[in-house]
Amino acid sequence: MAELTIVEAIRSAILTGLERDERVMVLGLDVGRLGGVFRSTDGLIEKFGRKRIFDTPLAEASIIGSAIGLAVSGLVPIAEIQFLGFTAQAFHQMGPQLGRFRYRSRGRYPLQVTVRAPMGGGTRTPEFHPDATEALYVQTPALKVVMPSNPYDAKGLLIEAIRDPDPVLFIEPERLYRKGKAEVPDDAYTVPFGNARIARAGSDVTIIAWSAAVEVCERAAEELALEGISVEVIDLRTIVPLDVETMTQSVMRTGRAVVVHEAVLTAGFGAEVAATLQEECFLSLDAPIARVASPDTPYPPASMEDAWLPSTERVVAAVRRTLGIQK
Amino acid sequence: MQNVTDFVTDTLGGGEQVVSPAADAVYQVLDSEGNLRNGVTPTLDDEFVLEALRWMTLSRVYDQKAIGLQRQGRYGIVSPVLGQEASVVGAAMAFDPAIDWLVPSYRELPAYLIWGYPLSHHMLNLTGNPIPGRIPGGVKMLPTQAAIASQLQHAVGLAWGLQIQEKDGVVLTFCGDGASSEGDFHEACNLAGVVNAPIVFLLQNNQWAISTPRSYQSATRRLSDRAAGYGIAGRAVDGNDLLAVYEVTKEAVGRARSGGGATLIESVTYRMSFHNTTDQPSRYQDPAQLEEARQRDPFKRLHAYLSQRGMWNIEREREYSSAAEQAFETAMADAQKAAAREPAQIFENVFAELTPRLESQRRELLGPD
Numbered sequence: 243m244a245e246l247t248i249v250e251a252i253r254s255a256i257l258t259g260l261e262r263d264e265r266v267m268v269l270g271l272d273v274g275r276l277g278g279v280f281r282s283t284d285g286l287i288e289k290f291g292r293k294r295i296f297d298t299p300l301a302e303a304s305i306i307g308s309a310i311g312l313a314v315s316g317l318v319p320i321a322e323i324q325f326l327g328f329t330a331q332a333f334h335q336m337g338p339q340l341g342r343f344r345y346r347s348r349g350r351y352p353l354q355v356t357v358r359a360p361m362g363g364g365t366r367t368p369e370f371h372p373d374a375t376e377a378l379y380v381q382t383p384a385l386k387v388v389m390p391s392n393p394y395d396a397k398g399l400l401i402e403a404i405r406d407p408d409p410v411l412f413i414e415p416e417r418l419y420r421k422g423k424a425e426v427p428d429d430a431y432t433v434p435f436g437n438a439r440i441a442r443a444g445s446d447v448t449i450i451a452w453s454a455a456v457e458v459c460e461r462a463a464e465e466l467a468l469e470g471i472s473v474e475v476i477d478l479r480t481i482v483p484l485d486v487e488t489m490t491q492s493v494m495r496t497g498r499a500v501v502v503h504e505a506v507l508t509a510g511f512g513a514e515v516a517a518t519l520q521e522e523c524f525l526s527l528d529a530p531i532a533r534v535a536s537p538d539t540p541y542p543p544a545s546m547e548d549a550w551l552p553s554t555e556r557v558v559a560a561v562r563r564t565l566g567i568q569k
Numbered sequence: 570m571q572n573v574t575d576f577v578t579d580t581l582g583g584g585e586q587v588v589s590p591a592a593d594a595v596y597q598v599l600d601s602e603g604n605l606r607n608g609v610t611p612t613l614d615d616e617f618v619l620e621a622l623r624w625m626t627l628s629r630v631y632d633q634k635a636i637g638l639q640r641q642g643r644y645g646i647v648s649p650v651l652g653q654e655a656s657v658v659g660a661a662m663a664f665d666p667a668i669d670w671l672v673p674s675y676r677e678l679p680a681y682l683i684w685g686y687p688l689s690h691h692m693l694n695l696t697g698n699p700i701p702g703r704i705p706g707g708v709k710m711l712p713t714q715a716a717i718a719s720q721l722q723h724a725v726g727l728a729w730g731l732q733i734q735e736k737d738g739v740v741l742t743f744c745g746d747g748a749s750s751e752g753d754f755h756e757a758c759n760l761a762g763v764v765n766a767p768i769v770f771l772l773q774n775n776q777w778a779i780s781t782p783r784s785y786q787s788a789t790r791r792l793s794d795r796a797a798g799y800g801i802a803g804r805a806v807d808g809n810d811l812l813a814v815y816e817v818t819k820e821a822v823g824r825a826r827s828g829g830g831a832t833l834i835e836s837v838t839y840r841m842s843f844h845n846t847t848d849q850p851s852r853y854q855d856p857a858q859l860e861e862a863r864q865r866d867p868f869k870r871l872h873a874y875l876s877q878r879g880m881w882n883i884e885r886e887r888e889y890s891s892a893a894e895q896a897f898e899t900a901m902a903d904a905q906k907a908a909a910r911e912p913a914q915i916f917e918n919v920f921a922e923l924t925p926r927l928e929s930q931r932r933e934l935l936g937p938d
Contacts, residue, residue, distance in 0.1 A: 298760070304725070307726065308723075310722070408920045483925065483926060
């Protein structure tokens with residue numbers, strides 16, 4: 243057991259994948275001698291060589307597109323895209339092609355491919371870097387979409403992703419990469435997909451979030467606890483597959499739900515969560531389901547991003563509204 | 570489009586071929602009358618040429634019959650190979666389907682058959698049946714690709730993966746002149762150069778992307794000239810000359826097999842039919858140009874060449890046509906015997922196992938098991 247940051251936990255999972263299966267390889271921009279722009283592949287090229295840790299040309303579509311062919315040839319690629327916003331340049335290879343290969347080949351060519359990309363704002367990155375576009379990849383069926391929020395889950399889910407026989411988009415919470423450490427086992431444990439985590443138990447309101455937004459919600463819950471409001475925080479961990487059971491059970495108990503995400507409000511994945519909850523537990527609801535998201539504008543310049551992103555204050559306000567508390 | 574009379578003969582010696590500075594130079598073995606170009610010795614024996622002609626004939630007979638059935642409402646959309654048979658067959662026959670891989674676009678039927686994909690599956694594919702999506706085991710081929718140029722990226726990854734694992738095999742991938750304008754084309758050729766991938770890009774310049782002429786795609790004089798920008802070999806060949814296509818492709822396969830990397834071959838041909846059966850070339854195509862292209866029909870040239878060698882006559886032509894018609898009828902009968910599609914198949918092969926959400930959608934759509 244060691245105390246690791248998220249980025250160290252991710253590196254540990256990649257290392258485990260490379261050590262345990264010689265078919266595993268890493269490809270992407272700057273993953274070699276630099277060790278990745280966030281150092282998640284630090285030291286791996288020295289250990290495994292250029293055949294398994296490959297610095298590609300600067301072309302996102304070819305990183306994903308060639309990973310498809312590499313998988314057909316018998317390898318298990320872990321492709322890194324430096325920022326989720328840049329997957330837009332690989333969108334066709336990522337959604338329609340990677341996701342669809344098992345289906346369009348009627349099972350002849352399943353693709354054991356993991357695509358990793360950090361996501362989210364709050365770190366003053368330049369334009370296009372922080373875009374939270376996870377919902378796009380839920381709309382291109384047959385991709386699994388995994389979004390850890392902490393070091394333990396990051397390692398366990400990534401080992402699971404590398405071993406999964408189907409393509410996985412593994413979205414990492416960039417803002418939390420080095421924010422605090424947590425105990426992470428040394429062994430090759432996995433965290434199964436489709437199992438949401440109750441990040442904080444509570445009884446008055448259920449907040450549902452994923453990726454870095456979980457941390458915002460946990461801070462909001464702390465604050466509300468001081469007022470005597472008991473908040474349950476559910477970390478979905480994976481949005482495909484979606485753990486409907488855990489969130490439904492929780493909302494049936496609390497009768498109130500707030501969904502929080504960094505992506506823009508309209509047609510964000512929160513809309514799917516809200517729709518599912520009203521289908522599954524309409525009669526248990528004591529208040530309309532609230533959503534806290536970013537406004538439907540392009541991502542603003544860095545100096546304004548704190549006002550744009552879902553904040554603790556906005557989550558607290560949404561919870562109070564849901565409880566009918568005027569303040 | 571350049572005139573065939575501008576074609577310059579180039580010989581393939583050992584080692585590096587120097588592409589003629591004349592920008593329109595394309596490699597030719599036979600002129601359009603079927604005569605051997607001066608100084609060229611064909612490397613193919615007559616039996617091999619006859620084998621190629623059998624595949625070409627099957628392709629043309631298929632196109633004619635399939636278009637007829639489509640017009641009667643008995644078949645799906647057809648994208649004919651018409652006019653490009655020598656280009657496809659000449660390239661495919663330079664490979665060894667036992668170890669090499671085919672990553673197709675969608676207008677290369679005889680190549681799929683040469684690789685071992687059943688004609689009946691191709692027919693089912695066009696009627697929307699899911700069965701043929703599964704390439705039979707042992708056939709080293711990816712499914713046909715309707716998204717232009719996307720397959721090139723997969724082809725490079727596949728070739729690169731074979732190389733990393735030190736597996737035998739060279740990849741043949743097809744695209745068209747329209748595809749060469751796509752970003753995926755550029756990225757794939759570029760990566761192939763960087764990793765020295767054992768791959769042959771067979772770009773069939775058939776002069777049209779639906780209604781858009783070749784000249785609208787790029788200001789470059791020869792699409793194969795782009796190879797220089799990727800640090801890979803580039804060749805231009807008369808795509809209506811089976812012997813030339815075979816030779817140029819064989820050279821490229823040899824280079825790839827011996828670790829020499831990728832080749833971009835521009836096979837200059839002509840789409841003698843429509844883009845597909847929904848298309849209406851009379852709206853954009855000069856009939857005189859089509860007529861000129863018909864004069865360069867790859868069959869005409871090959872028949873003339875074989876006649877000169879005493880290997881072709883009207884009886885043999887009838888024999889080949891009737892064998893192709895028989896193959897068509899047999900495949901059609903096989904296709905009709907195939908199991909009907911079931912809505913339950915909608916949910917097959919999404920993931921290794923259906924997610925709970927998909928399970929519930931399946932129950933909702935199809936009822937309980």
